[in-house]
Amino acid sequence: MTSKQTTIDIFHIPTNITLNTLTETIIENESHTVVLRYPEISVTEIKHIANVLQTNQHDYLDQLTTSQIIDVISQVAEKWTDPTYYLRQVAETVIPITTGYNADQVKLELKRFIRLFRKKELKRFVNSEIGHAGAMLDDFQPNLAGGFSKFFGPDLIFQIFSGNVPGIQLWTLIMGLLVKSPTLGKLSFSEPIMPALFVQTLAEIDSRLADSIAILPWHSGQELEKAGIEVADTVVVCGGEIAVKKIKAQVPLDKKVLSYGYKIGFVIVGREALTPEYYPQTIKKIAEDISIYDQQSCLAPQSIFVERGGAITTDEFSALLATELNNYQIKYSRAILQESEKLAIEKMRQATDIESIENSRTLLFASEDSTSWTVAFHDHLGFSASPLNRSVHVFSIDDFLQLQPILKPYQSYLQTAGVAIAPKRLFTLANVLGKLGVSRMSAVGQMNHVSSAWHHDGHFNLLDLVRVTDIENSLEVESEYFDADVE
Amino acid sequence: MSDESDVIQARLVKFIQQYKEGKSSEYEVDFNQLAMSVFDYQFQNNLPYKKFAQLKHKNPLTVKNWQDLPLIPIEAYKQLTLSTRDTTQAEDVFYSSGTTNAQQKSRHYISDLRVWEQSMIAGFKQYVIPTKEKITIFSLFPDMSSHPNSSLSRYITTAMQVFGTENSQVFFKHNQLDYVNLISALKQAQANHEQVLVLGASFSYVHLLAYFDQHPQTFDLAEGSIIFDTGGFKGQSQEVSMSTLYKNLGQVFNVSREQIINMYGMTEISSQCYDRNLIDLSQNQSTYFDKMPPAWVKIQILDVETLQPIEQGKRGLLAYYDLANWDTCLAILTEDIAIQNEHGFTIIGRAKGSEAKGCSIAVDELLKVR
Numbered sequence A: 001m002t003s004k005q006t007t008i009d010i011f012h013i014p015t016n017i018t019l020n021t022l023t024e025t026i027i028e029n030e031s032h033t034v035v036l037r038y039p040e041i042s043v044t045e046i047k048h049i050a051n052v053l054q055t056n057q058h059d060y061l062d063q064l065t066t067s068q069i070i071d072v073i074s075q076v077a078e079k080w081t082d083p084t085y086y087l088r089q090v091a092e093t094v095i096p097i098t099t100g101y102n103a104d105q106v107k108l109e110l111k112r113f114i115r116l117f118r119k120k121e122l123k124r125f126v127n128s129e130i131g132h133a134g135a136m137l138d139d140f141q142p143n144l145a146g147g148f149s150k151f152f153g154p155d156l157i158f159q160i161f162s163g164n165v166p167g168i169q170l171w172t173l174i175m176g177l178l179v180k181s182p183t184l185g186k187l188s189f190s191e192p193i194m195p196a197l198f199v200q201t202l203a204e205i206d207s208r209l210a211d212s213i214a215i216l217p218w219h220s221g222q223e224l225e226k227a228g229i230e231v232a233d234t235v236v237v238c239g240g241e242i243a244v245k246k247i248k249a250q251v252p253l254d255k256k257v258l259s260y261g262y263k264i265g266f267v268i269v270g271r272e273a274l275t276p277e278y279y280p281q282t283i284k285k286i287a288e289d290i291s292i293y294d295q296q297s298c299l300a301p302q303s304i305f306v307e308r309g310g311a312i313t314t315d316e317f318s319a320l321l322a323t324e325l326n327n328y329q330i331k332y333s334r335a336i337l338q339e340s341e342k343l344a345i346e347k348m349r350q351a352t353d354i355e356s357i358e359n360s361r362t363l364l365f366a367s368e369d370s371t372s373w374t375v376a377f378h379d380h381l382g383f384s385a386s387p388l389n390r391s392v393h394v395f396s397i398d399d400f401l402q403l404q405p406i407l408k409p410y411q412s413y414l415q416t417a418g419v420a421i422a423p424k425r426l427f428t429l430a431n432v433l434g435k436l437g438v439s440r441m442s443a444v445g446q447m448n449h450v451s452s453a454w455h456h457d458g459h460f461n462l463l464d465l466v467r468v469t470d471i472e473n474s475l476e477v478e479s480e481y482f483d484a485d486v487e
Numbered sequence B: 001m002s003d004e005s006d007v008i009q010a011r012l013v014k015f016i017q018q019y020k021e022g023k024s025s026e027y028e029v030d031f032n033q034l035a036m037s038v039f040d041y042q043f044q045n046n047l048p049y050k051k052f053a054q055l056k057h058k059n060p061l062t063v064k065n066w067q068d069l070p071l072i073p074i075e076a077y078k079q080l081t082l083s084t085r086d087t088t089q090a091e092d093v094f095y096s097s098g099t100t101n102a103q104q105k106s107r108h109y110i111s112d113l114r115v116w117e118q119s120m121i122a123g124f125k126q127y128v129i130p131t132k133e134k135i136t137i138f139s140l141f142p143d144m145s146s147h148p149n150s151s152l153s154r155y156i157t158t159a160m161q162v163f164g165t166e167n168s169q170v171f172f173k174h175n176q177l178d179y180v181n182l183i184s185a186l187k188q189a190q191a192n193h194e195q196v197l198v199l200g201a202s203f204s205y206v207h208l209l210a211y212f213d214q215h216p217q218t219f220d221l222a223e224g225s226i227i228f229d230t231g232g233f234k235g236q237s238q239e240v241s242m243s244t245l246y247k248n249l250g251q252v253f254n255v256s257r258e259q260i261i262n263m264y265g266m267t268e269i270s271s272q273c274y275d276r277n278l279i280d281l282s283q284n285q286s287t288y289f290d291k292m293p294p295a296w297v298k299i300q301i302l303d304v305e306t307l308q309p310i311e312q313g314k315r316g317l318l319a320y321y322d323l324a325n326w327d328t329c330l331a332i333l334t335e336d337i338a339i340q341n342e343h344g345f346t347i348i349g350r351a352k353g354s355e356a357k358g359c360s361i362a363v364d365e366l367l368k369v370r
Helices: A043-059 A066-080 A085-098 A103-117 A119-129 A132-138 A167-180 A194-206 A223-231 A240-252 A279-295 A312-331 A339-358 A399-412 A423-435 A474-482 B003-019 B027-045 B047-057 B113-127 B151-163 B179-191 B203-213 B242-253 B277-282 B363-369
Strands: A003-007 A022-028 A032-039 A149-154 A159-161 A183-187 A213-217 A234-238 A255-262 A264-269 A301-307 A365-368 A374-378 A393-398 A415-420 A441-445 A469-470 B092-095 B105-112 B135-137 B196-201 B226-230 B259-265 B274-275 B299-300 B316-322 B329-340 B344-350
Touching: A003 A255, A022 A085, A022 A103, A032 A213, A043 A183, A043 A213, A043 A223, A066 A085, A066 A103, A066 A119, A066 A132, A066 A194, A085 A103, A085 A194, A103 A119, A103 A167, A119 A132, A119 A167, A132 A149, A132 A469, A159 A167, A159 A415, A167 A183, A167 A194, A167 A213, A167 A234, A183 A194, A194 A213, A213 A240, A223 A240, A223 A365, A234 A240, A240 A255, A240 B151, A240 B329, A255 A264, A264 A279, A264 A399, A279 A301, A279 A415, A301 A312, A301 A399, A301 B344, A312 A365, A339 A365, A339 A374, A339 B003, A339 B047, A374 B047, A393 A399, A399 A423, A474 B277, B003 B027, B027 B047, B027 B344, B092 B151, B113 B274, B135 B151, B135 B179, B151 B179, B151 B196, B179 B196, B196 B203, B203 B226, B203 B242, B226 B242, B242 B259, B259 B277, B274 B277, B277 B344, B299 B329
Parallel strands: A003 A032, A159 A183, A159 A234, A183 A213, A234 A255, A264 A301, A264 A415, A301 A393, A374 A393, A415 A441, B135 B196, B196 B226, B226 B259
Antiparallel strands: A022 A032, A149 A469, A365 A374, B092 B105, B259 B274, B299 B316, B316 B329, B329 B344
């Protein structure tokens, strides 16, 4: 049998750097072989790259206005919105093979995701935090207290990317560009392709801009990360709990660390969304939230609170959700799992079975002869993280105000809440959730699709990266005296 | 009711006696019939297990083959009281050492020890000392006197009572290994050319070898001596590969690999499985180190994705069907990953929980964090 072969360089370095020979990793399925090429990097090389990045940034990126930067990035995004663009086609072919995600789902989600980086979305993104199309990033601007202020991005950002969801890395990469900072990035071998291809397009459009980015994959260890931290003044780390903790511990106090770590999403369904008219749609959308990228993004729900008193009962809700998950599986099958991931699902199912022996109201809905999807229904208040990969807990609830004590212990892990509820109760609920640390509320069906102005994990995106320099009013006034021509 | 359990126990004792040395042509049918009777008895008398079976849409009318028995997850021994009889009258109860969660231990009630003892004695004789009647046993693990409610301690006490010579001893006192007396007893046995069976859990041997690292010692145990090891490193922090451990033990004691045997047992089951090397050796056959279940135990390796039997040579979850578990649940889904081949099966290790790839936190990680 002949199989197709695609070779991809899963790295990018400035054009004025040459590296040694490339190493190859091969990933294949029945019909396709993917060869991933990357250089084995050393500490000396990291230090050298860091110097070059800073020079390149000084010579070019720093001279651009925010609008010009947005222009370039949006041209990249526009290329990617074209279904016939060859790199998009490469991504659509290769990412399902390397990640195991369903090919049709990847296609759809990449298409949606890339739109976040078109001109209008980027402008909104910058305006939501910096205002005035990012003018304060370009020049000293008059401020309300008198005087002038300007934002400065980091001298060099060291980014440690996660590999759970294709493209997720582009967020912080683009944030770096918008604040005019060079980025040295460590790619995850789980998903290095999307960032590598995106920067390749960037280089096609403006190679000097791409010259302030170096992204390279390496296996997590000690030395190289240490070098990355040493050369940078700001560290951005995304990933699991252990990875984030480990990096944070290594960063000296005088450097800035932004971390995006382990988070849990959940859904709240009010009885008004469970009327005969609306319940099929509500459930279908929740099934989508659970199924997109198999809950590997921190945005996806792991528990669902369903209010009693709707047109369908909470156990009926669970049964219908199970059916929808089954439909979704037929349309977009879940990724093939590692043994440990399958076992985690089996354990969740066992625990639910054991619970239902003691409490016959507890019900398990599970895909037959597979771990494809699982719904554990608990007819009481509770909260639980799930083993992911399309497994979810459903809890019955009488009143949303009861959630406070249930969610409180998990406060630091809460992130997105998908909510289906009438406007009358929305703001009361939002207040409760906001106090509990929930950073984002979205409609159900949209949990995995963030808006371009979102505050990642409840933080500012650009504002957290920059520092401010003020020219105070006194100086502005005093300096007038030193004008030789003053009257 | 006690009549019924007496009948079951009598049939089990007879079955063990009948098949302990080898299987006849009626064996498969006999095993299945007895398994169905035990399941019927458990379905009638073990209420939580009955509910579990019903959840799986199984009952004595629908299940005809032991392979189809509802497999209770081992976790259920922690959460539920699983017994066909009044647990307050149980002769013994085994607690697990809390391998993953110290707060929650498995409880295995043994209402009557007769079958348990028959199973232990017949298995030990067949697989560990097939050519001997007695042997001097040096145990590195506590016996029942200092460690009640441990299935391994009862196992050791029984082994020493039934198969131990008068020189047999336990070298675990006051929560630690009594190295000094152990060494002198080993030297004594060596001087007398007396065969010994050193019995310990894997982590006992790790400690012992660490001690010998600091206090260098080697022995030249009499030919036919046996190193008996049980368990892996469940819940223990040290990770040592079995092959390294056995190589080091072989060197310290001057014992060949063929004389080192591993036993698979756990709190929730009543019958143990052993490596087949000593039985192979006694029959002058090629020696394999795979495990073989005794005649009153069957196993299946299940695909983790489907929970259906998986082909030979592939990893899967070990399902354990132990007739001697007549008064709790005979069909158990363990958390051990195993592989089967034509010679037997091998335990790969305890199933590990899953870790999420990125920022999404999976339940196992959350438990670790909290």
